[in-house]
Amino acid sequence: MQFTDHKKAFLILADGTVLEGRSFGAEGTVIGEIVFTTAMVGYQETLTDPSYCGQIVTQTFPLIGNYGTNDEDYESSGSVVSGYIVREYCEEPSNFRCAHTIDEFLKKYGIIGLYDIDTRRLTRKIRESGVMNGMITNEPGFDKEKALEAVRAYSVGSVVPKVSVKAPEEYKAEAPKYKVALIDYGYKHNIRRELLKRGCDVTVFPYDVSPEQIKAFAPDGIMLSNGPGDPAENKTSIATLKALIPERIPTFGICLGHQLLALANGASTVKMKYGHRGGNQPVTDLELGRTFITSQNHGYAVVADSIPESAGRLSHINANDKTCEGVRYTNAPAFTVQFHPEACGGPHDTAYLFDEFIEMIGKERGDR
């Protein structure tokens, strides 16, 4: 362990607090929205989740990097988090698939890391004051006032275009039964894997795909992916979805996809104080009357009361704070959830929703 040769790094928060820690990963200065995740495993999935674009991620679990990083557990092709904050990172990881240390991983993707700070203190701060912008820097001579100005001016904007594919990509299932259009707002690869596993050929479309393109593709189902940022910003995507509603194509939405379809149906979204991020959020499926442990990562939520009665009804709620976690549409064969049934990281307890989607496709095709 390095006791002597370490570089100082600082976290400057929008409220003026400066926390001193040490630098790991890439060096430099970065500004982002600071969020925390309470997941105790799955940091590689977190780091490669495009939904974190524009954000500095804090891990509440103090020991990160224990099992290193490997070449398989990627949820996208790289990492787009702005910065990464941990209490302690592991220099000598242990796992049979370990290929790199977390430090090497961060360096590879140019992610500025900060460690050796009291992450619980930071989490409590965010919990009390809501998500906050901040800057990580390892330049000791930084000008605090200037830094604060920049931090306060920052907002996570136009992030979906950054993380979405630029052109359609095709993936073939081993024994294809259906073809699904996956609209990519920053999709986690396990969504694709879950569909492929269930016999769906998957074509990934960019976020700004037109309704006509989708119609022309004539998919058996549409999968709306997760993604980063403020859902209301994505005007084009919302318009596309609105145009597709009358087509009655079976649709399953996750996270940002869930929010966008709600917006397309006239509902509204709201920014949460500090969101839900982690692998332990209980969600009650109102139709089954059962509560499941889910993986989550969102800072915005659909306002439950805002869903027009003519469009659909609330299907899932968060058992803790009762916020909207899912909508069952009545005006189209569609359902969406705020949480992540594709897991990675987190519990797989709601993977049954993919089966429901497949059933829905089957039923609709049979009807047609």
Add this chain to the structure above:
Amino acid sequence: MPLRSDIKKVLVIGSGPIVIGQAAEFDYAGAQACRALKQEGLEVVLINSNPATIMTDKHMADHIYIEPLTLECVKRIIKIEKPDSVLSTLGGQTGLTLSMQLAEEGFLEENGVKLLGAVPETIHKAEDRQAFKDTMEAIGEPVIPSKVVETLEDALDFADNEIGYPVIVRPAFTLGGTGGGIANDHDELHEIATNGLRLSPIHQILVEKCISGWKEIEFEVIRDAKGNVITVCSMENFDPVGVHTGDSIVIAPAVTLADKEYQMLRTAALNIIQALKVEGGCNCQFALKPDSFEYAVIEVNPRVSRSSALASKATGYPIAKVATRIAIGYTLDEIVNQVTGKTYACFEPALDYVVVKFPKWPFDKFVYAKKTLGTQMKATGEIMAIGTTFEAAMMKAVRSIELGLDTMTKPDFEKLTNEEVEKKLYDIDTDRSFCVFEALKRGISVDRIHDITKIDKWFICKLKNLTELEKWLADGTLTQDKYDTAKKYCYLDKSIERISGQSIDACGIKRRKAVYKMVDTCAAEFSAETPYFYSTYDEENEAEEFIEEHSTGRKKVIVFGSGPIRIGQGIEFDYCSVHCVWALKEMGYETVICNNNPETVSTDFDTGDRLYFDPLTPEDVDSLIATEKPDGVVVQFGGQTAIKLTKHLKEIGANILGTSAESIDAAEDRELFDELLEKCGIPRPKGHTVFTTEEALKAANELGYPVLLRPSYVLGGQNMIIAHCDSDVTEYMEIITSHKLENPVLIDKYLMGTEVEVDAICDGTDFLIPGIMEHIERAGVHSGDSISVYPAQTLTDRVKRVITAYTERLAKSLNVIGLVNIQYVVYNNEVYVIEVNPRSSRTVPYISKVTGVQMVDIATKIMMGHTLKEQGFSSGLYPVGDYVAVKVPVFSFEKLHDVDTQLGPEMKSTGECLGIAHSFETALFKGLIAAGFRMYDKGGVLFSVRNEDKPEIIEIASRFEQLGFDIYATSGTASTLIRNMIATNFTYRVSEHHEPNIISLLESGDINYVISTSETGRSPARDSVKMRRKAVERSIACLTSVDTAEALVKCIEMKKNIEDVEMVDITKI
């Protein structure tokens, strides 16, 4: 689903006496269960034979039976109380097995009783080897492949063609795994299987795929009737598969698993609990191959367990309470999470710290026993440490475990050569973590250590970090940076000074005190109200904030707990600490508990107003006092662990409530104590204080043998012996001086009289003796291992008056404010004092329960300034009640191979149970039954006693003979018996090399009782020791004191059946 309307009266079955593998965790679980049931307005009936528990306390249940946990007794209580339900899953394996038997016999159905928690089908699927295998296979969960075979060919075929090598061979019905072993290839299997088949009495062996070296991972899971399932906590063992999880250092949560493996095992655990349809908590143990995704289910426990207690304390999630609510009909999404008050029980705790559990083994007592670890658990207790890093938690753990260590360096390893250290790494024993640390210090590589031990490199690297930190500390000037870094890893100031060889103050370093973080189940995601804290060396002090926000203006008291459960300091001290807290709360004080034992009621975060889960050392206590600023502190209920803090607390000016530090010292310091006795005119056996072997020999010869030797400042007779000759003294002094000798050795004339024990309460003016207890065994057997009877049966009124008078004099001269425990020996009608302990004792819970005098509550009130008179008690001996109570010790000898079962001045029992009845005989009978003795009406009794006991054994043998038993004896004993007209079968000793010898006789099944007394000598090689060990292996009751034998024969003579004796509801006493 709300509370089921068909449940009104519930029987809770407790787990009985503390034995290795079933300890205080079930008092914690049971107490939570009882409270949860009562909160729901249900009538609670409780049966538990263990009187030292909180759960058998009057206000925990409506009807409480401290009765033997046998099927007959439970049936009788069901008949008397007519409960509509039985809760099966909160009383450990004992409770589960009894419930299962009751259900299988159809008794429950006949009597209209429902089984709550786990139904027979669930229990069967989890416990029956084949049913378990079938269930797992049906849901696609892999188990360790194995096959029962009866021929060598089948064994070889199975290994060669199905599972591959290595394999483990386990012969059927050989105890302690005799004849088994690991075969790495065909040839080795040929040899081991041949041997195993020969040794198995039914010529059967189990051939199992060997998975030693795999990672051992546990999940605690909860399910409700609706099918909602959650995992509360994952845990990873430091020691790979092969060492019992109860004997392994454990870290929570699991750390070396990536999300893929983690979710794979988590999903498996959830599938298992769904398949078993458990309604409540369940523990799933997995083995995970370190280099692939291959795993196997090792074991499933469909009940709360030691691991669930640990998981509860590690996360703040009250598993037992939630499991109880589920058992009576609630679902997880209806039960509010008490910790946050905002969320529900249907969630999974998120930790923002790590927890390390470290086992407490009894080998500091059993010096001759092997410290080897395997699949049989040997630890008597454990501690838990919370830290923000593994290293910090380990540093806290190592000083909590009370081995005299404050870092991972074990002094005797420092003397070894590098080669010896490397060789020692192969030993899978209690010292392995220390040996790994030593190896790292010697520069042995992480890879090499991993190759030898198979301990995951993650753990080894973390220990390496500590060696590097220590190297850095020792290198050059101690700087603030070095100091701060060491503090971050929770090194004590004194350890930093020792390692660096420099003074912190002289180096101009600013000392740091710990601050506290909250355990809140949610990693700070929600604001929580849990008054549950652990220390770190950060800036922010959440405890301080909490105290400010919750300021009541009430006076504040810290109660120090008793640390890990060990022989000599058991659950009774937790009982006392908890009672003290309750009494203080009732009196309007704000109460704070500090303890480090995860198994106990005292570390339930809602026992006091605040809980600090931290080590109990002077420096740790300093930080706590700095944060809490208490008005007073209590040490007298936490056993020696808390008493040891007295001196330091006095030095820092803490207000020690009750008996002062000076008085505690006066009772423990031999010279001061002698002065005191002289002043009071109270005789004690003559004795001396010595430091060296020469002094000891001189003193022993002056006093005349036999003499009693013991170190001062001990509890539970640790390292105490009776020496009969010079060589005994020499041997003893060599062992004792090999440890660092800070306190002298006491050497006393040994008087073999009746031992009497008194617990008294004193307020400075008046004193109260709730009862005088008399031991069945004469002095020489440790008081904790003796059968103790209340009220005393054989003492004359004069002796009782003398004892009362001496107790008064001692209590007053010592200025006892609170509790005092005094042991006397009555020899030739004279009363001598053996020992005075100005603190709570082992017997306080049971005496409180049978006399109705709530000793701890009264003592606590006295400490806070109330007199006995104010509480309605007059001075002196409390009137004797209607009941006789007999406390019988319980041992864990079957778990501790090669420990001699001969009782002596060193305590060996791990727990106790109680028999209560109107007559002494019936109480004794119940006590012995509860302790596991079986009353045979015929059969064989084997005698082999030392010369001194021969005259006394004649009468006992004759009584057995008259009862129709066949008498067997070894040569000397046999001739004595025959000379006295007792028909005796002569038996050879092992060393006489003739058949039938005592071993083959014990193997034959003809012997029901063994009465064996022999010279002291703890070497397992001795004949008598071998015989006693064999008796343990064959589950034959072995009595090592003539007095115990007499008590047993008395019970057999009564020809009573447990069905004929009264069942006593102690709430009605």
